[in-house]
Amino acid sequence: QLQLAESGGGLVQPGGSLKLSCAASGFTLNSYGIGWFRQAPGKEREGVSCISSHDGTTYYADSVKGRFIISRDNAKNTVYLQMSNLKPEDTAVYYCAAVAEVQAMCTISPVGNWGQGTQVTVSS
Numbered sequence: 833q834l835q836l837a838e839s840g841g842g843l844v845q846p847g848g849s850l851k852l853s854c855a856a857s858g859f860t861l862n863s864y865g866i867g868w869f870r871q872a873p874g875k876e877r878e879g880v881s882c883i884s885s886h887d888g889t890t891y892y893a894d895s896v897k898g899r900f901i902i903s904r905d906n907a908k909n910t911v912y913l914q915m916s917n918l919k920p921e922d923t924a925v926y927y928c929a930a931v932a933e934v935q936a937m938c939t940i941s942p943v944g945n946w947g948q949g950t951q952v953t954v955s956s
Contacts, residue, residue, distance in 0.1 A: 879940025
């Protein structure tokens with residue numbers, strides 16, 4: 833069973849940075865594409881970024897492109913989301929999940945279980 837645990841959220845001022853972690857247990861994380869998702873109050877969960885298992889190819893939603901960087905550390909079985917220049921509209925609970933891959937490219941179609949999420953609040 834794919835078990836993922838998110839951490840690293842918190843309260844940050846606009847323009848600040850946070851680094852989220854997604855740790856895997858029970859499986860080798862680099863065997864799967866992994867995506868980051870977020871859900872703001874009253875809104876649907878949306879895909880933010882993903883990284884492929886094959887060669888680390890990445891995808892970013894337009895809303896975070898140029899500000900967020902996804903990466904993976906296979907030795908630590910962990911995927912990260914470095915978030916910079918944070919905006920109030922980035923406020924949400926952030927989740928990671930294994931994602932479907934098409935022709936070795938990750939997608940933001942989640943498969944498997946969700947973790948508990950980590951809260952990110954951007955406010956002055």
